[in-house]
Amino acid sequence: MKVLSGNSNRSLAEQITRELDLPLSNANVKRFADKEIFVSIDDNVRGKDIFIVQSTSFPANDHLMELLICIDAVRRASAKRITAVIPYFGYARQDRKSEGRTPISAKLVANMITTAGADRVLTMDLHAGQIQGFFDIPVDNLFAGPVIREDIRKNYGTKDLMLISPDVGGVVRTRGIAMRLGADIAIVDKRRPKPGTSKVMNIIGDVTGRKCILIDDIVDSGGTLMGAAEALLAEGATEVAAYCSHGVLSNGAAERIAKSQLKELVITNSIEQPQKVLDAANIRQLCAAPLLSKAIRRIANEESVSVLFE
Ligand code: R5P
Numbered sequence: 212m213k214v215l216s217g218n219s220n221r222s223l224a225e226q227i228t229r230e231l232d233l234p235l236s237n238a239n240v241k242r243f244a245d246k247e248i249f250v251s252i253d254d255n256v257r258g259k260d261i262f263i264v265q266s267t268s269f270p271a272n273d274h275l276m277e278l279l280i281c282i283d284a285v286r287r288a289s290a291k292r293i294t295a296v297i298p299y300f301g302y303a304r305q306d307r308k309s310e311g312r313t314p315i316s317a318k319l320v321a322n323m324i325t326t327a328g329a330d331r332v333l334t335m336d337l338h339a340g341q342i343q344g345f346f347d348i349p350v351d352n353l354f355a356g357p358v359i360r361e362d363i364r365k366n367y368g369t370k371d372l373m374l375i376s377p378d379v380g381g382v383v384r385t386r387g388i389a390m391r392l393g394a395d396i397a398i399v400d401k402r403r404p405k406p407g408t409s410k411v412m413n414i415i416g417d418v419t420g421r422k423c424i425l426i427d428d429i430v431d432s433g434g435t436l437m438g439a440a441e442a443l444l445a446e447g448a449t450e451v452a453a454y455c456s457h458g459v460l461s462n463g464a465a466e467r468i469a470k471s472q473l474k475e476l477v478i479t480n481s482i483e484q485p486q487k488v489l490d491a492a493n494i495r496q497l498c499a500a501p502l503l504s505k506a507i508r509r510i511a512n513e514e515s516v517s518v519l520f521e
């Protein structure tokens with residue numbers, strides 16, 4: 212087996228290969244003057260089991276194109292099997308026609324990855340589990356839940372703990388972590404009057420006197436979390452923190468979170484963060500490399516991956 216990386220999250224790829232005790236094979240990703248992408252692979256990949264690590268995070272289109280071109284290069288170099296390891300699968304929020312004459316871009320991206328030549332996909336906390344069905348190749352969708360759960364236990368304990376789903380769509384994810392911690396859950400009734408803005412309508416559940424932890428897959432503008440934190444504190448929560456698998460953190464979200472009422476935001480390193488996020492006093496990162504590397508090892512050995520879901 213060999214592990215290659217695009218440019219989106221080289222530090223995570225390095226941590227994964229360290230866990231696997233393998234060198235990171237070199238994929239040289241270059242740009243022509245007109246910004247077309249060119250990839251050349253240093254190592255021989257003929258007959259090999261290849262894992263290409265690339266999140267389709269900001270700038271999403273460049274990183275997606277890099278992934279597609281890397282897959283194409285490896286396929287044409289006669290790899291035996293290609294697994295696209297996509298810790299953060301961008302475009303996932305466009306998973307249905309939200310109104311007339313709009314695309315289902317998550318499906319289009321799935322088609323592109325398959326057409327480029329991927330034999331399987333390994334990803335983490337897809338925005339919606341059903342996106343697995345957009346692919347006609349096997350998809351392993353890992354959960355950061357076990358990593359998040361142990362961090363909550365260590366840093367917050369379980370006394371007076373309440374896990375909060377910031378919207379109805381996140382209830383299953385929140386309940387999965389809460390059940391294993393023996394904690395109650397509450398739900399935020401969030402509406403989106405228009406894309407990019409969110410409004411808290413109600414809190415379903417009594418949060419008075421509780422340590423509240425919001426669980427979400429993505430933090431993007433931070434609006435969902437900050438709105439929820441404000442509403443929870445107004446309803447009597449003693450403190451509010453948040454755990455999100457993917458720190459998209461666009462357009463000054465880190466600065467807004469620093470000034471918010473959130474005690475802290477904990478994300479994973481599925482997306483490589485700029486220094487200002489790494490330096491932010493109330494943002495902390497958990498490492499997804501042990502989880503991803505165990506899954507890669509199991510796929511390479513043709514072993515079950517589902518043991519990692521517990
Ligand atoms: C929405 O369904 C997602 O799970 C997240 O809640 C959302 O993407 C967060 O976005 P923002 O941080 O911009 O409110």
